[in-house]
Structures are given as structure tokens and as C-alpha cells.
Amino acid sequence: MKPDQAAHNYRLYIETVGCQMNMLDSELVVAALRKQGYQLTADIAEADTILFNTCSVREHAEHKIYSALGRLKHSRSRRPDQVIGVIGCMAQKDQQLIFQKAPHVDLVVGTGQLAQIPELVAQSRADREKRVAVSLDRRDATRQQVSDSFQSYDPLRDPEMRPSPFQAFVRIMIGCDKFCTYCVVPMTRGPEQSRPPKDVLQEATRLAGEGVREITLLGQTVNSYKYTVDGRIWRLSDLLESLSGVAGIERIKFVTNFPRDMTDDLLQAVRDLPKVARYLHVPVQSGCNDQLKRMKRGYTVEEYREMMARIRATVPGCAVSSDFIVGFCGESDESFQKSADLLRECRFKNSFIFKYSPRPGTKADELFADDVPEEVKRRRNNELLAIQNAISEEDNVALIGREFEILVEGLSKTAKKEQLDDPRVGGTIQENTGTCDDHPQLVGRTRCDRIVVFEGNPRLVGSLVDVHVTDCTQTTLIGSIVTREFQHTGSDLLPILA
Numbered sequence: 001m002k003p004d005q006a007a008h009n010y011r012l013y014i015e016t017v018g019c020q021m022n023m024l025d026s027e028l029v030v031a032a033l034r035k036q037g038y039q040l041t042a043d044i045a046e047a048d049t050i051l052f053n054t055c056s057v058r059e060h061a062e063h064k065i066y067s068a069l070g071r072l073k074h075s076r077s078r079r080p081d082q083v084i085g086v087i088g089c090m091a092q093k094d095q096q097l098i099f100q101k102a103p104h105v106d107l108v109v110g111t112g113q114l115a116q117i118p119e120l121v122a123q124s125r126a127d128r129e130k131r132v133a134v135s136l137d138r139r140d141a142t143r144q145q146v147s148d149s150f151q152s153y154d155p156l157r158d159p160e161m162r163p164s165p166f167q168a169f170v171r172i173m174i175g176c177d178k179f180c181t182y183c184v185v186p187m188t189r190g191p192e193q194s195r196p197p198k199d200v201l202q203e204a205t206r207l208a209g210e211g212v213r214e215i216t217l218l219g220q221t222v223n224s225y226k227y228t229v230d231g232r233i234w235r236l237s238d239l240l241e242s243l244s245g246v247a248g249i250e251r252i253k254f255v256t257n258f259p260r261d262m263t264d265d266l267l268q269a270v271r272d273l274p275k276v277a278r279y280l281h282v283p284v285q286s287g288c289n290d291q292l293k294r295m296k297r298g299y300t301v302e303e304y305r306e307m308m309a310r311i312r313a314t315v316p317g318c319a320v321s322s323d324f325i326v327g328f329c330g331e332s333d334e335s336f337q338k339s340a341d342l343l344r345e346c347r348f349k350n351s352f353i354f355k356y357s358p359r360p361g362t363k364a365d366e367l368f369a370d371d372v373p374e375e376v377k378r379r380r381n382n383e384l385l386a387i388q389n390a391i392s393e394e395d396n397v398a399l400i401g402r403e404f405e406i407l408v409e410g411l412s413k414t415a416k417k418e419q420l421d422d423p424r425v426g427g428t429i430q431e432n433t434g435t436c437d438d439h440p441q442l443v444g445r446t447r448c449d450r451i452v453v454f455e456g457n458p459r460l461v462g463s464l465v466d467v468h469v470t471d472c473t474q475t476t477l478i479g480s481i482v483t484r485e486f487q488h489t490g491s492d493l494l495p496i497l498a
Contacts, residue, residue, distance in 0.1 A: 008081045008125065012038040013047035017064060018055025020255065021189075021218050022088055023161070024169040026053045029087070029114055031156035036118050040160065044072075048082045049121055054090030056184045059357035062090055069102040076104055083124050085109060087117065089188035092134050093361065099130060110134035111174075111189055112150035135190055143191055150175060150190030159210065164409050166462040168212045172200050172239065173219040178258065180285075181296045181364040182328065182356065185220055192220075194227040197234050201242055208248030213462060214407055215249055221258035223266055237269035244275045250464060251407055253277045253449070259284065260299050262307050267314040278315055279349075279449035282307070283323030287342030288335035291328055294368065301342060308346055319349040319448035324384055327377030328356040329368035336380050343387050347395065349450070350475070351388045355381050389474045396450075396472035403482055404452065406444035406467045408460045412453045415440040452477040 012033055016026040029051065030040060041047050052068060055061040065086065076082055085107035086098050092110035099105060106124045109117055112135035120131050135149035162168050176185045177192040204215055217239070219225060225236040236254065243252055252275050259282055270276050286292050289300050311318055324339055343351065355377040358365045418440070439455040444465075446452060453476055454467050466482040 009048050010038045011041045011047040012049045013041055013044045014051045016053040017061050020169055022053050027158050027161035029117055030161050031158035032118050048079050051085045051087055054088040056089040056093045056188055083121050092188040095134055108132045147191045147193055167214045168207045169218050170203055170215045172217045173225050176220040184359045194225050197239055204243050204246050208246050214251035217254035222254045223257040223261045237265040240269045240276050244273045255281045257282045259304050259307050271315045277447050278318045281321045285325050287339035291335050321350045322348045324353045325356050326380040327372035331372055347391050353381055353384045393474040400469050403466050403468050404446040406452050406465050408442050408444040408463055410461050412441040412443040450477055452479055454479045456481050
């Protein structure tokens with residue numbers, strides 16, 4: 001048998017597109033497959049199991065997946081035992097359409113069936129039959145039946161798939177009931193369901209035992225969390241208070257928030273609980289009431305402003321980021337300028353700005369014409385980005401000279417590239433020893449989620465350090481570690497700023 005036709009080699013390649021929820025889903029899938037003996041590989045040509053965890057929020061994400069699938073059209077001839085799977089949101093939405101566009105795909109597995117992947121991969125490899133495992137359509141069954149078909153999948157974790165060994169995502173809810181007209185998530189993720197508080201607490205405790213120091217709570221609209229236990233209603237503020245008692249967890253973040261559900265008790269929890277990051281991601285999408293109504297966002301610009309005022313008053317210094325969609329159906333120049341004005345007024349820490357693309361199956365695609373030309377969308381996108389970049393740089397400049405407590409995440413992108421290119425380490429990143437440089441550039445974040453780079457010993461990764469900010473860019477603070485000396489005076493140790 002030729003080497004390139006060897007038997008099943010248990011090499012897994014997985015590519016993830018989309019949000020943090022997809023990143024967590026991939027971690028869980030990899031952990032389950034590892035139990036079957038699989039090993040991850042970054043070389044797709046080496047793998048005989050290839051999975052694409054997909055996103056359907058924007059058209060570009062889907063095109064990227066179909067392009068990648070196209071490049072695998074003839075890979076089966078080299079590896080007869082190869083199994084190719086499309087999983088996640090695009091799988092739930094497109095289902096049989098994926099087989100029509102990419103006949104060499106073996107598996108289509110929706111967001112609610114990820115736990116079945118090890119079994120489905122084995123079956124497909126054994127009999128070469130195509131398989132589809134997806135949840136019920138919300139229009140074809142009762143809410144409870146549909147909810148039951150979208151089961152949360154959190155049995156296993158895989159540290160190698162996390163943002164860093166010290167950071168982890170924790171899902172506290174799945175699904176969405178907001179039904180914004182442009183969005184496919186209510187269809188691809190199913191009805192809104194919150195996890196039991198005890199399950200979330202147990203998972204956080206287990207992660208802390210594995211060395212995780214920062215957890216990010218995930219939900220499509222995370223501040224809509226609601227769960228009733230023995231007659232008591234748990235909200236996100238209650239969950240944050242409970243999680244704050246987990247020993248070893250030093251930072252707690254949560255994304256993404258919905259403006260209408262930004263309650264005072266949640267803001268007070270952010271203010272009063274030291275472990276909770278003073279950072280809120282609250283998408284506004286548009287600064288025009290007509291557009292918000294067409295999007296079915298459920299709030300007005302005035303109500304969003306009122307929410308922002310409550311955030312500023314309750315949690316002084318809290319960083320807020322947002323999302324904007326430009327070029328949505330019917331957006332005039334005047335409507336767009338209202339978005340630009342709101343961006344200037346709110347001065348978000350950062351904004352994620354997207355050009356609208358129609359999504360089949362959404363109300364916007366059914367009811368409205370995609371009537372804003374692509375070049376206009378591009379121009380508006382660039383204009384909002386320029387405004388946001390200017391705001392970010394101005395706000396970062398104002399932070400020069402201040403000190404912040406930083407959770408060190410690892411080597412910066414620059415340091416990783418330098419070590420990969422350094423012949424002294426043979427292209428290997430030596431994070432634990434700092435072989436290339438005793439003090440390479442590290443990266444971390446403040447409690448307000450601002451990125452900070454500074455030179456330091458790689459052994460600091462995973463710890464909390466104080467950093468003095470000396471410079472900045474539009475996106476990053478630049479600083480140096482604050483060192484402290486101790487003078488021994490009798491039985492007292494007096495800290496002195498070095």
C-alpha cells in the first residue's frame with residue numbers, strides 16, 4: 001500500500017470560522033474525538049478527518065468554507081479513508097444544499113448534534129454513506145420540541161483549543177429569541193435556553209482546577225440569562241456573584257449583551273464584584289430609528305443613549321464596545337450619518353463594523369430589497385472605521401502615564417513571529433524559558449479589556465502584573481512592568497516603587 005493511501009491515521013484537522021461560540025464548539029468536538037484516539041494536526045494534507053465549523057452570519061464566511069471545500073475535491077483519491085464534515089451554523093441552515101455544492105462532503109452536522117460527531121465520523125468511514133444530523137426547524141414543531149433538538153453540548157474540554165492555557169469560554173445559554181430581521185441565529189442556534197446555575201458553577205470550578213484564571217461567559221444575548229431553581233429566578237447578576245466565589249478564577253467577562261436587557265442589577269454587579277471585568281459589548285447596529293425598526297431590534301436610539309448613560313453613571317470608567325451594520329436595506333446617507341454621529345457621541349472602546357449581506361431565510365431577505373450598492377457599503381464601512389480608529393487612539397493617548405493590572409496572556413504576535421524566525425530555537429516558540437530573549441514582548445489585557453504589550457519574563461504568563469503605560473497605538477497600549485523593591489526595617493517590609 002502506498003504511503004499516501006495508508007489506513008486511517010487518526011489525524012484531525014479542524015477549521016473554525018465565526019464567533020466565540022463556534023470556538024467553544026470546536027474545543028468540545030476536539031475533546032470528544034481525542035477520547036477516540038485522534039490527534040490534532042495543522043496540516044490538512046496529513047489529516048484523514050477534516051471538519052469545518054462554520055458561520056452563517058455573513059455571506060463572506062460561507063464563501064470561505066465553500067472555497068476550502070473546493071480545494072479538497074480530489075483529496076479522497078489520495079486518502080480513501082478520509083472523512084470530510086461541515087458542522088455548525090451553515091450545516092444547520094443549508095443541510096442538503098452542502099452536498100449539492102460539494103458532493104465529496106460526507107457529514108453535515110448542525111449546532112445541536114455536535115455530541116454525535118465521533119459516532120457519525122466512524123459510521124461514515126465504515127460504510128461511506130453520507131449523513132445529515134440537524135435540529136428541527138422552528139417552523140415545523142413546538143418550541144419545546146425544537147428546544148429539545150438543540151441540546152447544549154458541554155461534556156468535555158480540550159486545553160489546546162483555548163485562547164490560552166489560562167483562559168476559557170463557558171457557555172451559559174444557547175439560542176436566541178430576538179428575531180432581528182437580518183439574522184439567521186434564531187434558526188441556526190434554536191430557541192433561547194439558559195443552563196442551570198449549578199452546571200455553570202461546576203464547570204468553572206473544574207476549569208479553575210485546570211489552571212484557568214479567566215473565564216468568558218457566552219450567550220447569543222448573554223444578559224438575557226434567566227433560570228428558575230426552587231422558585232428562585234437567577235439572572236446574570238446572580239450568576240456573576242456565584243462565580244466570583246470560585247477560587248482560582250481572577251477575571252470574569254461575558255459577551256454578547258442585548259441593549260434592552262441591560263438591567264441595573266447587572267450594572268451594579270459589574271461595579272461591585274472585583275473579579276468581573278469592567279467591559280461591556282453592547283451592539284447598537286444603527287444610529288437611525290427607522291433602520292432599527294426595520295432591523296426589528298426592539299429599542300430606539302434614545303433608549304440606547306439612556307442605557308449608555310446608566311452604564312457611565314453606575315460603572316465609571318467601564319469600557320463599552322459595539323457593532324454596526326452599514327448598508328442595511330433602505331439605509332440613506334442621512335441614516336448612515338446618524339450612525340456616524342452616534343459613534344462619535346458614545347466613543348466606544350472599539351466597534352466591529354460589517355457590511356450588510358442578505359441571508360436566505362431571514363425576514364430582511366424576504367421583505368426588503370438589498371438596495372445599497374456595494375461601493376456605498378464599502379465607503380460607509382471605511383468611514384465608520386476611520387471614526388472609530390480616531391476615537392480609540394485619542395482615548396488610548398489619555399491613558400499614557402497610568403498603571404493597570406494586566407492578566408498576562410502570552411507572547412505578543414510580534415514576539416511569536418520573531419521566535420519562529422529565530423534559527424536559535426529552530427522555529428519553535430519557547431514560551432516557558434524565553435530562550436530567544438530573556439524579556440520578549442508579552443501581551444495581556446486590563447480589566448476594561450484593553451490590549452497591553454510590554455517586555456517581561458515569559459514565566460509571567462498566566463499571572464496578574466501591574467504595567468505602567470508609556471505609549472500607545474490605535475488598538476494597543478504599550479508599557480513596562482511596575483517593579484517594587486522591599487526594604488527590611490525591623491519586622492516591617494515597606495514596598496517602594498522602583
